[in-house]
Amino acid sequence: xxxxxxxxxxxxxxxxxxxxxxxxxxxxxxxxxxxxxxxxxxxxxxxxxxxxxxxxxxxxxxxxxxxxxxxxxxxxxxxxxxxxxxxxxxxxxxxxxxxxxxxxxxxxxxxxxxxxxxxxxxxxxxxxxxxxxxxxxxxxxxxxxxxxxxxxxxxxxxxxxxxxxxxx
Numbered sequence: 001x002x003x004x005x006x007x008x009x010x011x012x013x014x015x016x017x018x019x020x021x022x023x024x025x026x027x028x029x030x031x032x033x034x035x036x037x038x039x040x041x042x043x044x045x046x047x048x049x050x051x052x053x054x055x056x057x058x059x060x061x062x063x064x065x066x067x068x069x070x071x072x073x074x075x076x077x078x079x080x081x082x083x084x085x086x087x088x089x090x091x092x093x094x095x096x097x098x099x100x101x102x103x104x105x106x107x108x109x110x111x112x113x114x115x116x117x118x119x120x121x122x123x124x125x126x127x128x129x130x131x132x133x134x135x136x137x138x139x140x141x142x143x144x145x146x147x148x149x150x151x152x153x154x155x156x157x158x159x160x161x162x163x164x165x166x167x168x
Contacts, residue, residue, distance in 0.1 A: 004138055005104060005107070005136070007119070007133045007134045007136070008133070008136045008138060009133060009136070009138070009156075010037070010136075010137045010138025010139060010156045011138050011139075011140075011141060011155075013141060013154075019147070020147060023146030024146060026146070027143055027144075027146060028101075031099070032143060032144070034097065034141065034142040034143070035097070035098050035141050036097055036138075036139045036140040036141070037095070037096040037097075037098070037106060037136060037138055037139055038085075038093060038094070038095055038096070038136075038137045038139045038167065039082075039093075039096060039106060039110060039117050039135060039136045040088070040091045040093055040094075040117065040135035040163055040164075040167070041092050041094055041110055041115040041116065041117055041118065041135075042091060042115060042116050042117075042118060042125060042126075043114050043115045043116075044084065044087070044092045044115070045084065045092075045094070045110075045113055045114075045115050046113070048084045049081070049084065050081070051079065051080070052079070052080050052082065052109045052112075053077070053078070053079050054069060054078050054108075054112060055067070055068045055070065055071045055072060055076065055077055055078065056068075056075060056076055056103065056104075056108055057073075057074055057075040057076075058103045058104075064104065064108075064123075065102065065103045065104040065105070065107075066108065067108045067109050067112040076100075076102055078100050078102045078105045078109060079098075079100050080096055080098050080099060080100075080105065080106060080109055081096070081097045082094045082095065082097075082110075083095050086167060088163065088166050088167070091118060091135075091163065092115070095139075104123070106136060107120055107122070107123045107134070107136065108123060110123075111123035117134050117135055117136050119135055120134040120135075133159075135163060135164070137156065137159070137164070138156060139155060139156060139158075140153065140154065140155045140156070141153075141154050142154075
């Protein structure tokens with residue numbers, strides 16, 4: 001239901017009790033949880049902000065998803081919204097809101113528009129990061145707590161490296 005790709009940094013929510021778990025799961029299914037990601041990309045997207053709609057098809061042999069502009073057999077619709085929030089010396093910082101949560105969705109969709117994520121060899125970046133991670137960070141999450149009904153907003157600190165430090 002709620003996961004991060006292995007090379008991605010950031011926050012993940014865990015249920016503290018068995019009572020809360022099905023209620024949190026329901027929030028994810030009903031899309032009542034807002035997730036914000038930050039990605040450092042190689043090339044500036046053509047538009048400063050946009051909504052990307054693709055159909056993703058997962059290839060389990062190489063654990064990769066391919067984005068198509070039209071529906072193909074066994075594909076799933078993927079929607080994300082992005083905006084460029086900062087220009088760095090050699091990269092661009094994007095803020096991403098997911099509408100759907102597909103396998104490697106952000107990585108695949110950004111690569112498809114010519115903006116691969118820094119360090120992401122699988123999706124078109126030309127070299128890996130020293131730590132084998134990629135510059136994709138689950139930055140924030142917002143939802144109404146399923147028991148207390150209080151609004152919850154959590155922001156994850158950025159990893160400590162020169163590129164992420166330049167984003168602040």
